Amino acid sequence: MKISEKPVKELSRDEAEIELARLASEITKADKAYYTDDDPILTDATYDILRRRNALIERTFPKLKRADSPSEKVGAAPAIGFEKAEHAVAMLSLDNAFSDEDVSDFVARVKRFLKLADDEPVLFTAEPKIDGLSLSLLYQKGQLVRAATRGDGKVGEDVTANAYSIADIPKKIDTTADVLEIRGEIYMSPKDFMILNDQLAEAGEKPAANPRNAAAGSLRQIDPAVTASRPLRFFAYSWGDVSEPIADTQYTAVKALGEWGFSINQDMTLCASAEEMIAAYRAIEKKRASLGYDIDGVVYKVDRLDYQSRLGAVSRSPRWAIAHKFPAERATTVLKGIDIQVGRTGALTPVARLEPVTVGGVIVSNATLHNQDEIERKDIRIGDTVILQRAGDVIPQIVEVLLDERPKGLKKYNFPETCPVCGSHAVRDLNPKTGKEDVVRRCTGGLICGAQAVERLKHFVSRKALNIDGLGAKQIEAFFETGFVKEPADIFTLKTRQRQNIIDLYTYKKNQDGTLKVKDGNPEVTNRKSVENLFSSIDERRAPPLDRLINALGIRHVGENNASLFAQHYGSFEAFAEAAQKASDKGRDSYDDMLAIDGVGELVAQGVIDFFDEPHNRDAISRLMEHVTPPSFEVAKSADSPVAGKTIVFTGTLETMTRDEAKVQATSLGAKVSGSVSAKTDFLVAGPGAGSKLKKAESLGVKTLTEKEWSDIISVMNDG
Ligand code: IVH
Numbered sequence: 001m002k003i004s005e006k007p008v009k010e011l012s013r014d015e016a017e018i019e020l021a022r023l024a025s026e027i028t029k030a031d032k033a034y035y036t037d038d039d040p041i042l043t044d045a046t047y048d049i050l051r052r053r054n055a056l057i058e059r060t061f062p063k064l065k066r067a068d069s070p071s072e073k074v075g076a077a078p079a080i081g082f083e084k085a086e087h088a089v090a091m092l093s094l095d096n097a098f099s100d101e102d103v104s105d106f107v108a109r110v111k112r113f114l115k116l117a118d119d120e121p122v123l124f125t126a127e128p129k130i131d132g133l134s135l136s137l138l139y140q141k142g143q144l145v146r147a148a149t150r151g152d153g154k155v156g157e158d159v160t161a162n163a164y165s166i167a168d169i170p171k172k173i174d175t176t177a178d179v180l181e182i183r184g185e186i187y188m189s190p191k192d193f194m195i196l197n198d199q200l201a202e203a204g205e206k207p208a209a210n211p212r213n214a215a216a217g218s219l220r221q222i223d224p225a226v227t228a229s230r231p232l233r234f235f236a237y238s239w240g241d242v243s244e245p246i247a248d249t250q251y252t253a254v255k256a257l258g259e260w261g262f263s264i265n266q267d268m269t270l271c272a273s274a275e276e277m278i279a280a281y282r283a284i285e286k287k288r289a290s291l292g293y294d295i296d297g298v299v300y301k302v303d304r305l306d307y308q309s310r311l312g313a314v315s316r317s318p319r320w321a322i323a324h325k326f327p328a329e330r331a332t333t334v335l336k337g338i339d340i341q342v343g344r345t346g347a348l349t350p351v352a353r354l355e356p357v358t359v360g361g362v363i364v365s366n367a368t369l370h371n372q373d374e375i376e377r378k379d380i381r382i383g384d385t386v387i388l389q390r391a392g393d394v395i396p397q398i399v400e401v402l403l404d405e406r407p408k409g410l411k412k413y414n415f416p417e418t419c420p421v422c423g424s425h426a427v428r429d430l431n432p433k434t435g436k437e438d439v440v441r442r443c444t445g446g447l448i449c450g451a452q453a454v455e456r457l458k459h460f461v462s463r464k465a466l467n468i469d470g471l472g473a474k475q476i477e478a479f480f481e482t483g484f485v486k487e488p489a490d491i492f493t494l495k496t497r498q499r500q501n502i503i504d505l506y507t508y509k510k511n512q513d514g515t516l517k518v519k520d521g522n523p524e525v526t527n528r529k530s531v532e533n534l535f536s537s538i539d540e541r542r543a544p545p546l547d548r549l550i551n552a553l554g555i556r557h558v559g560e561n562n563a564s565l566f567a568q569h570y571g572s573f574e575a576f577a578e579a580a581q582k583a584s585d586k587g588r589d590s591y592d593d594m595l596a597i598d599g600v601g602e603l604v605a606q607g608v609i610d611f612f613d614e615p616h617n618r619d620a621i622s623r624l625m626e627h628v629t630p631p632s633f634e635v636a637k638s639a640d641s642p643v644a645g646k647t648i649v650f651t652g653t654l655e656t657m658t659r660d661e662a663k664v665q666a667t668s669l670g671a672k673v674s675g676s677v678s679a680k681t682d683f684l685v686a687g688p689g690a691g692s693k694l695k696k697a698e699s700l701g702v703k704t705l706t707e708k709e710w711s712d713i714i715s716v717m718n719d720g
Contacts, residue, residue: 002561008056012657014665016061020069023054027070029463035151038216039209043362043390044296045328048096072315073152081222082157085148088241091134091183092153093316094299094323103281103300104274106322110302113311113319123303125250126280127268129323130235131294132187133216135159137169138241139180144171149219153316162219165228173260178243182257184236188215189293190358192231204509210362211294233293236262249303267291270303281324288326294358297325330389331364332402333357337382338369338413340420342451344459344554346443348419348426350375352386352398359390367396371439372415372428381410419443421451447616453487454480456554460488464560465552466544469537470530478505487620488552492542492627495535503531546573546633553621557607562600567633569597569672577612577621584612596647598663598675642713644670649677651694652687654707665714677702685710 003015004022011019027050033041042050051070058065065071097103111122136156138146147163149156163169166186173180188196193211196218200207208214218230236257239246247253251270258264267284271277281298288295302308302320311319337353350369357364367388369375378401380386385405390396419426424445428437443449457476461468471491479485482505484498494502506527508516544552550573551563558566570576582590583605594605611617648671650662657665662685663673677684677696684690684697684704697704705713 008053008060011057011060013061013064016057017064020054020057020061020064020066023050023057024066024068024070026050027054028068031070031073038213038220040213044325048098048325082159082220085136085146085151085156085158087136087148087150087154087156088181090153091136091150091156091240092313092318094129094321095317096297097322097324098327100274100278103277103322103324106300107274107277110307110311110320114307121272122307123249123251124271124277124300125254125268125303126271126277126284126298126300127237127265128284128291128295129297129299129325130185130187130237130265131212131296132185132235133212133219134183135163135186135219135234136240137163137182137184139173139175139177139182141178142173142175142180144169157220159219161224162221162227165224166232166234168232168234168263170261175260180242180246181240182236182262183238183240184234184262186215186219186232186234187211187293188218188231188233191292196230234263235265237265237299245305248305250301250305250308251303253305271300277324285326295326297323299323328390329359330387330399331357331359332385332387333364335380335382335384335386335398338375340416342419342421342443342449342455344452344455345556346419346426346445346449346452348416348441348443350415352380354386354388357388359388359396362390364388364390364396367398369398372441373439375413375415379412381406381413383407383410415441417441419445419449419451421445422449424449446614450480457485457488457491459554460552461491462552465548466541467548468541470534471538475534487623489620489623489627491538492624494538499531499535502534503528506531542628544628544630546571546576546630549573549628549630550576553611553617555607555611557604562604565597565599568667570633572632573625573630580608580612581618584609592678593680596674596676596678596680598673641669641671643683645672646682647672647674647680648683648685649674649681649693649697650685650687652690654685654687656707656711662710669714683710 003011003019006015008016027047030040030042030047030050033039034047054070058069058071097106107122107124108118111118111120114122116122134150136146136148136150137144138148144163145160146158147160147169148158151157164171188211190211193208193214196214197207208217214230215232218227218232221227221230237254239253239257246256251268254264254268267287269280271280277298277300284295284298300322302311308318308320313319334355335352336355339351339353341349341351343349350371352367352369354365354367369380378398380398380401383406385402386398387400387402388396389399417426418424422443422445424443426441426443428439428441430436431438443452445452447453454477457480458473459465461471461476468491476485479494479502482501484494484501485491490497508518511517545567547560547564547567550558550566551560566576570579579590579594583594591605591609594600594608595602643666648666650659650666650673654662666673674681677693677700679700679702681697681700681702684693684702685707686694686697686704687707694704696702
């Protein structure tokens with residue numbers, strides 16, 4: 001099982017450390033996509049899962065908490081283009097509740113913290129959680145002097161000029177207070193969002209994914225005139241730096257904001273118990289569709305402000321508030337068509353084209369249909385009314401067809417038997433082991449199929465492969481279409497071959513009549529700069545980590561995990577390629593050696609062999625290797641470790657550690673861990689219950705160690 005899939009309580013210390021590193025990196029990337037690029041890569045639900053897992057691991061292994069722990073951060077640092085704006089009082093985020101029980105726990109926690117008896121009533125406000133972006137408005141003697149986004153909570157972006165163009169934001173308020181910082185949420189109504197997207201599409205610009213992104217994009221326009229033309233609105237719900245208190249309670253303070261001319265939410269209520277809070281949640285959930293703006297939950301706040309200040313905050317969220325989130329959402333819509341996408345390995349994937357519908361605050365117009373069998377099993381037909389679900393998954397799914405709604409005369413869907421891109425036959429292989437048909441239908445066109453070629457290139461540059469900044473799916477498509485890039489090696493010669501063409505490509509776009517028009521921005525500065533940036537990020541990847549390079553090749557069944565096993569086992573690209581080549585040439589030893597890698601099975605080895613069997617692939621690799629030189633993989637943490645370079649097999653039950661833990665330790669000391677005993681095995685670590693492997697080791701004269709002997713070796717290393 002992958003470390004990322006293991007329950008936290010089953011993680012070893014080493015695994016927890018690896019997992020915390022992965023989570024920190026995933027969360028940072030998601031934050032950047034969400035806050036800086038306004039282009040989220042994860043759904044809220046998935047994001048929440050990552051954050052909760054991170055928090056749980058940190059609680060279980062407090063010593064492993066990272067200096068850059070995501071639990072200490074909110075959002076992302078400001079993007080370039082705006083002045084920085086420091087927050088005198090940090091802009092925090094909210095902790096989440098997902099169940100009624102979480103809500104009662106929250107109430108109990110608050111009371112415990114305040115040392116109040118269980119039956120002592122504490123008031124809470126309940127109000128909609130607006131799905132927008134938070135904004136801080138600073139008033140000095142009643143005059144708006146600064147508006148700032150949240151940024152990372154400490155430093156945001158100064159968007160004062162833009163805020164001045166938003167009608168909902170008072171420019172002057174009637175107060176003599178020296179400083180009054182009002183906070184709230186900028187948002188766009190779904191209706192206005194639809195109109196805006198139509199306008200953007202007409203102007204040939206990129207539409208936004210949802211009202212929240214449209215609001216964020218509109219607020220963060222370099223030109224305030226553009227912001228002025230966008231239908232942005234603002235709800236005030238809290239405050240930051242204030243020279244004099246606004247009120248004694250949350251409820252009356254928000255009412256005071258209303259008196260000053262801010263829009264405040266009319267659905268805020270006061271609750272005296274968890275039961276009342278949950279009732280308020282249900283009431284708001286019921287009204288959700290008719291509110292006229294998107295919400296993703298309900299926020300509860302302790303009403304008394306003296307309690308709020310006593311409660312304070314833990315890292316990124318206040319103890320006195322919590323967001324009770326709505327569950328994954330479903331919606332009903334009509335299936336307008338089925339598109340067939342062709343992937344990197346030629347797999348034909350059916351994608352539902354839907355009448356656009358809002359699900360969980362996002363407009364959805366596509367959903368996955370998985371495969372041919374799935375369509376047949378659910379008897380999905382074009383024209384059907386279907387139930388769509390968007391859960392902790394980026395791609396929405398069709399869960400059910402409403403058969404009662406089916407119009408008369410709809411035909412069963414016929415899955416294509418030819419590739420829609422290149423016209424080659426598309427077949428379902430027979431699984432040699434089970435004798436059953438593979439669920440996936442594949443195009444047999446190989447590299448003559450444009451779809452496969454372009455998908456392989458996209459994979460090559462993707463995040464878990466070479467991860468080239470500024471070279472994503474969109475650019476690859478454009479470069480493939482123009483013929484600038486046909487195979488991976490071409491990426492590294494772009495700079496010398498196509499500099500001016502790429503600058504032009506980034507500068508102009510085609511009008512419908514074929515004439516060229518300059519894209520937005522100052523072409524001389526911005527486009528040249530982004531092209532040069534692209535070239536330097538390509539240059540930065542000329543020495544890619546070996547595991548990433550192997551993953552990038554797109555060998556069937558060789559993903560991140562297996563790529564890293566190969567990198568560890570072979571240590572250099574040459575060694576890997578040589579072994580793969582020999583195995584393809586029916587070199588039994590190389591094949592066995594590959595299979596002996598713990599975690600590598602026949603399917604994977606066959607994938608490697610098939611790949612290296614193809615002359616075209618070998619040629620493409622040798623052209624690529626003229627431009628990239630992976631540093632040799634760090635096989636050993638310490639070259640003088642007694643087990644460095646040794647091949648070790650574990651068998652039987654280990655008593656003081658899990659098998660996985662032992663493996664991680666061994667590899668970190670430079671050993672190779674194998675799953676089977678052969679003449680090449682150096683040590684067999686055998687616990688109770690060891691059977692055939694022990695026998696084989698003995699017959700081959702392989703040295704066997706007890707778990708105790710093994711840990712002695714390890715502890716010598718760790719003490720030294
Ligand atoms: S109170 C100390 N109230 O949700 C936190 N936040 O997930 C003060 N949000 O950063 C925030 N509606 O951008 C509060 N009624 C509401 C809200 C709300 C939306 C946003 C806000 C916050 C985020 C946390």
